[in-house]
Every structure is written in structure tokens, then in C-alpha cells.
Amino acid sequence: MAETTRKIAFVCSKGSLDMAYPALIMGWAALGNGVEVMIFFTFWGLDIITKKRMDALQLAPVGNTSLRTGMMGLPVDVGMPQIASILPGMTAVATALMRKKMAEMDVPPVSEFLQMLQDGGAKLYACKMTADMMGLSQEDFIDGVEIVTASDFIDMTEGAQIVFI
Amino acid sequence: MTAQVVSKQVALNEEGFLVNPAEWTPEIAEALAREEGITLTPRHWEIIRFVRAYYQEHGKSPTLRQITAELGVPTKELFQLFPKGPAKKVARIAGVPKPEGCV
Structure with a gap:
């Protein structure tokens, strides 16, 4: 029996910083283990491959009950009061904190990470319908991104494991 | 005339990695x-x-x-040198355990 290569397709539908990294990290791990990787960006996930947005993704503390003061290096580890999260500048603070933590773990910024993935053989796709809806076209995306329809995606992912983020 | 043969037996774990990295030789x-x-x-x-x-x-x-960062090897080249799964292949051939880091 011929050996078939395992394939994983990630669907990135969210454009916040914390929702961008899971597919990038798991995709990179998959490439390192010899698994074929496809990443399909749709809706807000298009921000991840949009040149003007990709390195400006944010982490919003509003409604995020997992954010704790301990993450900010404070000695007392309690949940952030939700009322504080609506203060102006809190999103910037949370975003800067997460970027710093990721850099400490040697995780590269989104643009560099996508280049690594493409160099490792991952294929990146943008959803045509949502790109049209948001007025985005080929030149808004980084090199190597192919715009495809949902139907194309279904065809391409035959036999692949699909992870929706 | 000479002949070179691999005479050494080394133990591998279930994933094919050397059990004892110290036993590694270029051979x-x-x-x-x-x-x-x-x-x-x-x-x-x-x-x-x-x-x-x-x-x-x-x-x-x-x-x-x-x-790639510390040795200055481009990612593309690393994937060409050790195709289909360089993370595992490099470690296995070098006789060291699988890398623990995710990136």
C-alpha cells in the first residue's frame, strides 16, 4: 500500500492576536513532523494575512475572563475586573503584554511566522467571499496567498483533518 | 583492500530515537x-x-x-535538506531526543 501523507487544514476565522497564533504554532509543528499544511483565512481571520493589519493584531481584555493580574507580573494573581478592561488603553496594554510574553518564548511576529510557514511548505488561502465583502484583493495580502472559494476549499481538503479556529 | 562495516548495535526507542545520545557516532x-x-x-x-x-x-x-536563527540556515534549505518532517529527522539523525519547544 502506498504511503499517504497526513494533511491538516486550519481555518482561521478570528483576527485577534490570541486567535492568530494557534494555527501558526500548530501548523509549524505539523510541518516539522512531515504533515502537509493548508491554512484558510476567512472573515476576521483575513487580518492575519493582510499586510497592513498582520503585525497590528490586538488582544482585547473586554469579556476575557482568563486575563489575570499575575500575567502582568503583579504579585497578586486575581482576575482582572471587567470594569477596568473598558478603560481607554487597556487593549493596548494587554496587547503589548502578550507580544512581550510571546517574544520571550521566541515566538516570532505574525508576518515572520507566516514567512517561516510558507518556506516550510505550508499553503495559505484567503476566502473569496469574505475578501470581497471587506474590499480586500490580492495586493492587500502577503505574497503567496491564493484567493479561493469555499467550494475550492472543500475540494482541496479531501482527506485532510480540519481544525476550525 | 579494506571494508567498512557498521558493527555497533544501539538501542532505539519506539519512535526510532537513540535511547542514549552518548552512544551516537557519525556512522x-x-x-x-x-x-x-x-x-x-x-x-x-x-x-x-x-x-x-x-x-x-x-x-x-x-x-x-x-x-535556522542561530546557525543562519534558511528555513527553506532546512526543509530541503531534511524533507518531510525536519524537526524529528534532524534530531533522530543527530542522536538527540525530539525537541520539546513548539516553535
Whole structure:
């Protein structure tokens, strides 16, 4: 029996910083283990491959009950009061904190990470319908991104494991 | 006339990695690379030597990103030298455990 290569397709539908990294990290791990990787960006996930947005993704503390003061290096580890999260500048603070933590773990910024993935053989796709809806076209995306329809995606992912983020 | 033969027996774990990294020899690397369908070139050896030195210094295997960043090997080249799964293949051939880092 011929050996078939395992394939994983990630669907990135969210454009916040914390929702961008899971597919990038798991995709990179998959490439390192010899698994074929496809990443399909749709809706807000298009921000991840949009040149003007990709390195400006944010982490919003509003409604995020997992954010704790301990993450900010404070000695007392309690949940952030939700009322504080609506203060102006809190999103910037949370975003800067997460970027710093990721850099400490040697995780590269989104643009560099996508280049690594493409160099490792991952294929990146943008959803045509949502790109049209948001007025985005080929030149808004980084090199190597192919715009495809949902139907194309279904065809391409035959036999692949699909992870929706 | 001489003949070179692999005479040493080494224990591998269930994933095919050397149980004891100290037992590694260049000959073992050649044999493991052959199993992976890779013919080792000087560039492969440069990476293998780096991985072993890193392991000896830090007590753990470098991640792919540490190899590319610290040795200056482009990602594309690393994936060409050790196709289909360089993370596992590099570590296995260099006789060190699987890298623990995710990036």
C-alpha cells in the first residue's frame, strides 16, 4: 500500500492576536513532523494575512475572563475586573503584554511566522467571499496567498483533518 | 583492500530515537539518514554538529527556529535538506531526543 501523507487544514476565522497564533504554532509543528499544511483565512481571520493589519493584531481584555493580574507580573494573581478592561488603553496594554510574553518564548511576529510557514511548505488561502465583502484583493495580502472559494476549499481538503479556529 | 562495516548495535526507542545520545557516532548518523532516504552532505553535517553541540550545552534539543536563527540556515534549505518532517529527522539523525519547544 502506498504511503499517504497526513494533511491538516486550519481555518482561521478570528483576527485577534490570541486567535492568530494557534494555527501558526500548530501548523509549524505539523510541518516539522512531515504533515502537509493548508491554512484558510476567512472573515476576521483575513487580518492575519493582510499586510497592513498582520503585525497590528490586538488582544482585547473586554469579556476575557482568563486575563489575570499575575500575567502582568503583579504579585497578586486575581482576575482582572471587567470594569477596568473598558478603560481607554487597556487593549493596548494587554496587547503589548502578550507580544512581550510571546517574544520571550521566541515566538516570532505574525508576518515572520507566516514567512517561516510558507518556506516550510505550508499553503495559505484567503476566502473569496469574505475578501470581497471587506474590499480586500490580492495586493492587500502577503505574497503567496491564493484567493479561493469555499467550494475550492472543500475540494482541496479531501482527506485532510480540519481544525476550525 | 579494506571494508567498512557498521558493527555497533544501539538501542532505539519506539519512535526510532537513540535511547542514549552518548552512544551516537557519525556512522550511526549515516545509517539513520540512509533509513530516511537522506544522503548526508557537508551542509547536513554542519547542522548535525550544531544540534549535538546545542544538546551538550543545554541538555535539550534545539527547535527548528533555533537551528535556522542561530546557525543562519534558511528555513527553506532546512526543509530541503531534511524533507518531510525536519524537526524529528534532524534530531533522530543527530542522536538527540525530539525537541520539546513548539516553535
